[in-house]
Amino acid sequence: MAGPKHAADGAAIPVLYEDNHVLVVEKPVNMPTQEDSSRDPDLLSVLKEDLKRRHHKPGNVFLGLVHRLDRPVGGVMVFAKTSKAASRLSDSVRTRTFDKTYAAVVRGRPKEPQGSLRHWLLKDTRTNTVSVVKPGKDGAKEALLDYRVLGSAEGLSLVLVKLHTGRPHQIRVQLAAIGCPLYGDQRYGAGANEPGQQLALWSARLSFPHPTQRETLTFRSSPPERHPWFLWQELVRNLPEQINE
Template identity: 40%
Template sequence: MQKSKHLSNKNNLQVLHEDNHIIVVNKRAGDIVQGDKTGDKPLSDVVKSYLKDKYNKPGNVYLGTVHRLDRPTSGLVIFSKTSKALPRLNKMFAAKDITKTYWALVKNKPKKDSDRLVHWLKKNPKNNKSYAHSTEVKDSKKAILSYQIIKKLDNFYLLEVTLETGRHHQIRTQLSTIGCPIKGDLKYGFDRSNKDASISLHARNIKFIHPVSKEELDITAPLPKDPVWDACI
């Protein structure tokens, strides 16, 4: 098993693992993974620039986006550096062969210290928001996650969340539905925003078997610099 370490922080890019086929970075809250209608420079372009500079590459740099994180969320993002690794990683995500663990800060204590939540989520594209239902409704998708309280802070509870499915705003929606909106998440019911417009949801750890080398990878993303996050360690 390989415990990966922080390798680079050039241009605010925190690289946590890099090999011939994949690169894993710690996304800052506010960065977008792929380009969108805002026209802001996406993280994928930042990573391409980093690779172009590091390896003195002429022309275009290949980079495959394997998955995304919401803009106000921070933490681990995997990119593929080769066309060989990308379909394998996509297949691993689809088969749930990649274990993703998130940390979330909530003000309200969940009724249970740990639980497995099952909802059916329906996305409303007009306001880019998902709504949870206890039973299946038209155009909804089943969403499953497990959480446990891992620390009580002065004003918040730190939850560790493991996803079984990957739905639009899944953690945000499901925790809000049980009365535990994430700190700073106005869209899903928290009472005030964070100063930097982030939400206190962090993709903390990822474990998977490397799609090419078959090595076991176990990568943890450092927490954002913030007094409340600092109290979690």
């Protein structure tokens, strides 16, 4: 379901769906999800201002952050417009009825065309980096994902990733751990990537139970048709058809 593009603070944010309870948008690449030390315009603040302007609301506007995307990552995101919706969507995340599928371009090609990855990840809050550690290490959390290779070209592979857990930097760290760092990832693939390359990770599908209605909402988004995505132009253009329900 598509909607108009609203502009706020000079940033055009595609709105995919909106009702009284949820707001689903397509996050631009290189935009922080929420305010950070860079002080650059962030998605949450821009959307709040946009809601305030469009609905002529005085004072502060409530908009709940349900999940996050790393700054370089674009694609589908959902926000809660009420505290009840925020609570129920958070429950969906916790109970894993909140389904997320990503498209990624990685260096090399995984040994198996499809499979599951299970690692234990530990975050260093001082450096904001995540590493793979042995199971049972204090503070480590289990990370699970499934992947499927859609195609390979020029030493790169287009991969679909379905998350079962939502750990920080999870996709980037787990794929790097099997020798396939993401294209453009300077943090977990610095040896394979060049400075200035755009991280090739995209939130391609989001599915979740509506917080007040008895239905599941599903939204899809295709990555931009530019390098390295255009190496698989037809696959990228028709990516929603490649994603299983």
